[in-house]
Amino acid sequence: MIDPMGVLEGLLAQALLTAVAAVAVYLLVSRQRRSFGSAEDRATLRTLALATSTMGALRRGLTARSAAEVLPEVAEQAGAAVAIYDSEGLLAFEPGPPGPADGHRLHLEGDTAAVLEALTTGRLRLLAVHDEAADGCGLRAAAVAPLLVNDRPVAALVSYHPQTPGPTSLRITSDLAELLATQLRLQQADQQRVALVRSELRALRAQISPHFIYNTLTTIASFIRTDPDRARELLTLFADFTRKAFRGPQDEFASLADELVYVHQYLLFEQARFGERLTVRYKVEPEVLNAIVPTLVVQPLVENAVKHGMESSTGRGTVSIIAEDRDDECWIVVRDNGRGFDASQLAGGEGGGALANIDRRLRETFGPSHGLNIDSLPGTGTTVRMRIPKYRPGVHRS
Incomplete structure (x- = not known):
């Protein structure tokens, strides 16, 4: 079972690591490139551009x-030719500015076995590329x-150098x-979060299915002769x-209009x-129909209202569904x-089944102050x- 709080904590920790790594790279690059002098702002912007570009690309997978x-x-940050390998081989190579790496494309296949062997160690390794000049590659x-x-090596970043790199170059790499x-x-944490959401949606469907299907089929059967x-x-x-x-796992979010059609x-x-x-x-005020809500947050509340309002009573029951436009928020009420x-039995997220599930999803999506507000007393x-x-x-x- 995936721990939702663990996933969120992991996301925060990884974001912090990204910032720390970006700052470390900037400090090392700016230290190595003293010739930039007062142009440190450009080095800072390059580092931020690197963090931004990798976030957009690698969050879709390697x-x-x-x-x-x-x-x-x-390559620009490393000041060297670079390549990325996964566990099966070379994914991409960037020679950087014109220089000694121009001819190395012809020799990449010869690097693969040594790089993959170094990758399996999970540690920074230094490899010899050529013993002597080869086909214009320096x-x-x-x-x-x-x-x-x-803690498992899934890929490797390789930086190439015309001579044995010093400690600073190794640290930058x-x-x-x-x-x-x-x-x-x-990206892996995102996948875990999506898997968690889909498992919760499946759990909600499982809660409504047996009882509801039986009652609905019984109702339809009762109309076959009379109507x-x-x-x-x-x-x-x-x-x-x-x-x-x-059907299969749905999207994490839906418009309020779609949710109300389902309801x-x-x-x-x-x-x-x-x-x-x-x-x-x-x-329902029309201004809120396009509001985006977590999937399956309204129907279980309505089902709960029908259950508590009708199934234990022989009298009449009323279920009200209200959606109001309140400045920058949409207020949804089921009564x-x-x-x-x-x-009070639901305090701390204990019990409540679907209610506790929805309350947790709302808080995780919109913040601690956006959980369910439940007002009820017996009778x-x-x-x-x-x-x-x-x-x-x-x-x-999506």
Whole structure:
């Protein structure tokens, strides 16, 4: 089971490592290149450009294409020709400015076995490239710095030099490799977060499926003799609803409009089941329909409202769904007039099933102050509120 807080803490730690590595590279490069004098600002901008470009490219994964995208910046920072290898071989090579590395493309295949062997050690290694001049290539040494993810070497950054590199050049290569590895670790953390979200969505679907399917099929069966047209209509709607509910993992986010369509379909079946006993009221302001919300945050609340408002009562029940425009936020309220419960039992995220799941997802997405607000006491009905920021970096439909 993936620990969501562990994933978030890992993301923060890796972001900090990226910043530290970028600063270290800048300090070493600016120290080595004294000739820049008062132009240190340009070295700073180059380092920041490197961190930015690697973040965009490597967060999509390490491929020949992403390696080729980041190597020009890496070569400029290293002041040397560079290459990236993964466990299977060369991904990309960048000779840098015209110089002794121009002819080395002809000899890259000869480097592969030695680089891969050095990669498996997981440590910085120094390799001899040519014993003597070869086909116009003036390189003589290569520094192989591993890219570690979960303490396992998954790739290597190789810098090439016309002579044995000194400590400063080796340190620059090592720190550049750490910066690249940090982006790969962030990419892995992103994958873990997506896997966590999808597993939670599957868990939510599993919670609503058996009970709901049984009740809905029973309701449809009851209409077959008394109202065949209604039965056919409900069966068609049910097929569409279940197709959406139980297909493969959905996107992490959806528009509020899409969520409310799903809620409306669900309530059609519940109204067919309970008849006039169940009243549904909508109050949705059009300004909030494009708000982006985590997938499956409204329907489980509505299902809970129906369960507490109707299933334990022989009287009438009302479920209200409200979505209001409040400046830079969308306020969503689900209310029922049912039997209520002791909301204090949900303190600390214990119990509550779907409610605890939704509360945790909202807090992780929008911040600690954006969890569910539950107002309920036995015999008084239940009101569940959530505040959704209209705009939040990283929150968008796929």
